[in-house]
Amino acid sequence: MSDVAHAHGHDEHGHHAHPTGLMRWLTTTNHKDxxxxxxxxxxxxxxxxxxxxxxxxxxxxKPGLQLLHPDFFNQLTTMHGLIMIFGVIMPAFSGFANWQVPLMLGAPDMxxxxxxxxxxxxxxxxxxLLMGSFLLPGGAVAGGWTMYPPLYIQGGISYDLTILAVHIMGLSSIMGSINIITTILNMRAPGMTLMKMPLFCWTWLITAYLLIATMPVLAGAVTMLLTDRNFGTHFFxxxxxxxxxxxxxxxWFFAHPEVYILILPAFGIVSQVIPTFARKPLFGYASMVYATASIAILSFIVWAHHMFTVGMPAAAQLFFMFSTMLIAVPTGVKVFNWVATMWRGSMTFETPMLFAIAFVCLFTIGGFSGLVxxxxxxxxxxxxxxYVVAHFHYVLVSGALFSIFAGIYYWLPKWTGHMYDETLGKWHFWLSVIGMNIVFFPMHFLGLAGMPRRIPDYALQFTEFNQIATVGAFIFGFSQLIFLAVVLKTVKGGAKATSKVWEGAEGLEWTVPSPAPYHTFETAPVVK
Amino acid sequence: MDEPVRETAGAYVFHSRPRCALSQGQERRVFWTLAAGAFGIALGFSALGYWLVLPFAGLEVGLLAWAFDALRAREGNYETLTIEGDAVVLEWRKEDGCGRRELNRRWVRIESDCSAPGRHCRISVCSHGCGTEVGQYLNDEARLQLAATLRSRLQV
Amino acid sequence: MAGGNLRAALAVFWSFFGVRRRRDYDADAQNLTPLQVVIAGLIGGVAFVLTMLLVVYLAMQFLK
Amino acid sequence: MKIMWQRTGAALAAWGACQTAYAEYAYNLQEPASPIASQVFHLHNMIMLVCLGIFVVVFGAMFYSLIKHRKSVGHQAAHFHENTTVEVIWTVIPFVILMGMAYPAAKVVIAMKDTSNPDMTIKITGYQWKWGYDYLNEGVSFYSTLATPRTQIENAATKGEHYLLEVDEPMVVPVGKRVRLLITANDVLHAWWVPALGAKQDAIPGFIRDSWFEADKIGTYRGQCVELCGKDHGFMPIVVNVVSEADYKAWVEKKKGAAASAAADNGKTFDQAELVARGEKVYAANCAACHQANGMGLPGTFPAISGSKVATGPIDAHIEVVLNGRPGTAMAAFGKQLSDADIAAVVTYQRNAWANKMGDAAQPAQVAALRGGAEAAAPAAQ
Structure with a gap:
């Protein structure tokens, strides 16, 4: 983003090829880049x-097939899921981790x-690899993001490419996680004890641990699919x-912890934003850390609640039902703590705070449908x-995605040195939150009435709620163009941001100037 | 990279070492906790016949081992540059061992070699056609600042 | 060390419960080694799963 | 505020559903027609009410705070950041509420899984993309495929009342009888679900899982496949006709008669025009989903039959492809699903439709001979 290193006078005899433009970004090792x-x-x-x-x-x-062939419809639902999970939410959280973890810990880099x-x-x-598979004969993978065999065994070449892509993304996540764990544990500034770490670092530490524990399972599972497809093995x-x-x-042994990988950093971001705009310290910091750990531990013993209909014995159903219900307890602790943080604060409602409040409210709706x-x-x-589609979109759109929006608005002034346009930000917020509810709330009713997911066409009684959802989807979708405009406008210019940016902000990242210089904390700050 | 520059009476001392918040014992425990988690799960699935999880756990633990090994190797490293009177003394410990070099201040030149303006720079203390790299644990900006400081110090 | 083990068990219990007082948390961090916490966590995890299994067993016995 | 309105709507809907027993259910589960379905219905209502209560309390507090504790109204921030007593209380209360939910839920789980003492047993098999039903006690077997015409799906005709939820051969069961379902699949995963009967079970190839229902009321209940099973996942509905005991007996007799005449067909010899006419129907029900009504298939996914080497090559090889399928592709083996007469008819149709002008005909006896060969070879291979 901003590169102040050029500003320093120095003689440069004997320098070699200059990485310019693309090469600069290809070779960068700077955590901010x-x-x-x-x-x-x-x-x-x-x-x-x-x-x-x-x-x-x-x-x-509308009922009936208008635009898409059913097979292409399945390709779209599958790719939408795969890309949103592995290409949007996870990389966005990694982006926050790269920018913020060293800044929050007072470390010079990862x-x-x-x-x-x-x-x-x-x-x-x-x-x-994923997007290119649309161009292959037979089209992209159409077996659902969950890749269940035997349907997955039937597909063409793009199914093998998807497995390769999943391996590559898994490797990337593991390298990222190792980096984050070692940075958080080993690169803290003197005095920055684990107990003083901002909650965002804590949630990412636990997330990285979950990734390291479960990624080999995903890699093994898709490799067994690959050998079943191509080398005549019979695992599945x-x-x-x-x-x-x-x-x-x-x-699901992998994917249930993965669900928490997609939401724990969101908890972290919201736990940074709410205290800032409530001008009050986070309520129950220690409990928040313990609740996060508790959610992470429970995530390893609840996987089969995604597959109650495969026909397991009553005892197994009871085990997974009871342990799943228990997750509501630590999750509830978090929600109560956020509300208690706002309680008797001195609140203002800038865009990051609005997204954080919407997060708390709407994520809780997703939590309740999760309990159901x-x-x-x-x-x-x-x-x-x-109903399930509604549930996980409440958790991943108004949960993970809204926390990402909150985080972007919160830290963008620190990153670019410019304030974002508050009016546009508010428009983005209100259109998003209204649009999002119009899309996903009616889906609860559709599910209760019996509309299966992943179908390209439906019976007539489902028409009205589907039409409402589609209208909402276009409102929600197009309001993201406002977000794009806000970000571009802020990068190009705008009112200068102070180093503290927000009146109530606390933490090391607010002690460096805005925009954050290319290199920060060469000399470790001392945390008291 | 703490306390990069210290000035004692009359002498200029530059001391730097990589950031390291964990002790060796803690590092080992973190590594074994991570490795045991990944391996335990993989062994469980292998026992059920789904052994292909195991090689991936192995690869991952290998990567972890490399990373923690690299951290530990960095741990005791340091470099010190002292300018006292006419003597410039370099002392260092790296992954491949310790070293010490004494130079005469009048013959010393500071060379900086950047692959692009302000990026990937290395600076070395050269004398008699032979250079020793300094400022390895800093990054570019601080390294260039160090070069400027050293040049001004050596001119006197 | 016995006191330490008890302390580790308590810390793990609180982490399963999800609530912790700041002062106790700081004390945990000062007095416990990671090894103790890991071992206590593993034992706690096994105990937790066994408790769940017991609850399921009781439910199967008495709800028929 | 939109959210608030929707929430209020949902609250009213749940409340209304509890008050007015089984009225109109646009906002809740379908009207239950079996004991399990109604237990699930009440369980769901209870949980929704508890959730709503918690929601109102927690977010009532939050919105109160949002309004009262604003900087713009001059509220000064307090500085408390911990209160262990409060935290323990709000951890214990949800725990107690959860235990209150777990008890009735566990009872329903155990009732649902109890498949003992059935009055009758039906084996259900999922195929891409139809359902097969075998009445194990009566010896009746048939396939059930989507009855909605392609013209309605492609918007060329007005959609009927039961668009996409109608089949050619519904499953028929007597009212008030405990029906045990044995569910499996032939190719990929499917899931059999009739919401009003409260029975949903994944169909897993190579494994048989069971479920059960007991219909309270005479009527027609509709459901769909709910596990992604490929291209026509959305087009394999389930229809269950619950009838009186006497009607059920009559239906069984009728089905047995139809089976006998189908068996007789296998011994006959037909002329080509008869075979083509019959084959066109068989093709529409079994082949058109992939190979398309115009025989052109879908490039890259499903091969064309019009002008293909198989349909214009030796007739025996063509019959064998239909009988045994193509292992490793989506082409299923139709040997078990279709009678000799139907296979002969569909092969004849394929060889004489579209660009294919072979002019020949396959006879049931030919199919029987090839089938015998395949069955003789199969045990030897094992």
Whole structure:
């Protein structure tokens, strides 16, 4: 973003080729450059996968097939899911981690800058493999982002490419996680004890641990799919003595912690934003850390609640139902703590705070529908219906995505040195929050009424709610163009931001100037 | 990279070492906790017959081991440059061992070599056609500042 | 060390519960080694799963 | 504020649903027609009410704070940041509420999983993209495919009342009988679901899982496949006709008669025009989903039949492809699904439709001979 290193007078005899333009970004090992790259990648992918969602909603505006062939529809739903998870939410959180973790800890850079560069540049490769598969004969992968065999075994070449892309993204996540863990543990400034770390660092530390524990499981699972497809093994093929349901067990053993990987950093961001605008310290900091750890531990023993309908014994259903319900307790602790942080504060409502409040409210709706789905008999009725679609979009759009918006508005002045346009920011917020609810709230009713997910066409009684959802989707989708405009406008210029930016802001990142210089904390700050 | 410059009576001392907040024992425990988690899960799936998880856990633990090894190797490293009177003394410890070099201040030149303006710069203390790199644990900006400081110090 | 082990068990219990007083948390961090916490965490995890299994067993017995 | 309105709407809907027993359900689960479905219905209502209560309390407090504790009204920030007593209380209360929910939920789980003492047993098999039903007690078997015409799906005709939720052969069961379902699949995962009967079970190839229902009321109940199973996942509905005991007996007799005449067809010899006419129907029900009504397939995914080497090559090889499928592709083996007469008819149709002008015909006896060969070879391979 901003490069002040050029400003220093020095003689440069004997320098070699100048990395310019593209080469500058390809070879950069600066945590701020890499953070920016991650965020740009996530933004591009957000618009790509968002356009797919709009195509899906356009097809579903009316019963009957209007725009899309059913097979292409399945390709869109699959790719929308894969890209939103692995190409938008995860890279965006990695971008925040790269920018903020060293700033918050008073470290000069990440522990392994070169590895950081590799971890980022693997992502566009995977992105190109995924998006490019639309052009292959037979089109992109259409078996759902969960990749269940035997359907996944039937597909063409793009299915193998998707497995390769998942491997590449997994490698990237592991390198990123190792970097974040070592940075947080080893690069803290003197006096920055673990207990003084901002909650964002804590949530990312736990997230990185979850990634390291579960990524080999995903890699193994997709590799077994690959060998089943191409080398005649029978891991998941019943005809050869395998078990297709075991894939679901292995997959969800990875993917349930993955769900928390997608939400814990969001908790971290919101826990930074709310105290700032309430002008009051975070309520129950220690409890927040313990609740995060508790959620992470529980995430390893609840995976089978994604598969209550595969037909498991009653005892197994009870086990997974009880342990899933318990997750509501630490999650509730977090929500109560956020509300208690606002209680008797001195609040102002700038855009980051608005997104954070919407996060607390709407994420809780997603939490309640999660509790409904935790009850096994109700889940069996609602599994694979639009109720589930509504549930995870409340968690991932008004949860993860809104926290990302909150974080961008919160730290953008620090990154660029310019204040964003508050009026445009508010427009973005209100259109997003209204649009988002119009899209996803009616989906609860669709699911209750019995509309299955992943269908390109539906029975007549589902028409009205689908039409409402489609209208909402276009409002929500197009209001993201405002977000793009705000970001571009802020990068280009605007009112100068002070180093503290927000009146109530606390933490090391607000002690460096805005924009944050290319290099910060060469000399470690001393934290008291 | 703490306390990069210290000035004692009459002498200019530059001392730097990589940032390191964990002790060796703590590092080892963090590594084994991570490795045990990944391996435990992989062994569980292998016992059920889904052994292909195991090689990936192995690769990941390998990467972790390399990373923690690199951290530990950095741990005891330091470099010190002292200018006292006419003597310039360099002392360092790196992954491949310790070293010491004494130079005569009048013959010393500071060379900086950047692959692009202000980026990927290395600075070395040269004398008699032979250079020793300094400021390895700083990054570019601080390194260039160090070069400027050293040049002004050596001119006197 | 016995006191330390008890302290580790308590810390793990609180972490499962999800609430912790700041002062106790600081004390935990000062007095406990990571190894103790890891071992206490593993034991706590196993104990937790066993408790859940017991609850399930009781439910199966008495809700038929 | 939009959110608030929607929330109020949802609250009213849930409240209304509890008050007026089973009225109109645009905002809740479908009207239950089995004991399990109604238990689930009440469980869901109870949980929704609890959630709404918590929501109102927590966010009532938050919105109160948002209004009262603003800087713009001059509120000064307090500086408390911890209160362990309060935290313990708000951890314990949800825990107690959860235990209150877990008890009734566990009872329903155990009732749902109890498939003992059935009055009758039906085996259900999922295919890409239709359902097969085998009545194990009566010996009746049939396939059930989507009855909505392509013209309605492609918006060329007005959509009927039960658009996409109608089949050619519905499943028929007697009212008030405990029906045990054995559910499996032939190719990929499917899931059999009729919301009003409260039975949903994944169909897993190579494994048989069971479920059960007992319909309270005579009527027609509709559902759909709910596990992504490929291109026509959205086009394999389920229709269950719940009828009286006497009607059920009559239906079984009728089905047995139809099976006998189909068996007789296998011994006959047809002329080419008869085969083509019959084959066109078989093609529309079984082949057109992939290979398309015009025989052109979908480039890159499903091959064309019009002008293909198989349909214009030796007739025996053509029959074998239909009988045994193409392992490793989406082309299923139709040997078990179709009778000899139907296979002969569809092969004849394919060889004489579109650009294919072979002029020949396959006879049921030919199919039977090839089928015998395949069955003789299969045990040897194992």
């Amino acid at each position: 890499i953070g920016t790259l991650y965020l740009i990648f996530a933004l591009v992918m957000l618009f790509a996968a968002g356009s797919m969602a709009l195509l899906i909603r356009a097809e579903l505006f 522990a392994f800058p070169r590895m950081n560069n590799w971890a980022f540049w693997l992502l566009p490769v995977a992105g190109i 093929n019943a005809a050869g003595g395998g078990d297709p349901v075991m894939f679901q067990h292995i997959f 789905l935790a009850i096994a008999p109700v889940d069996i009725q609602l599994h694979d219906t639009y």
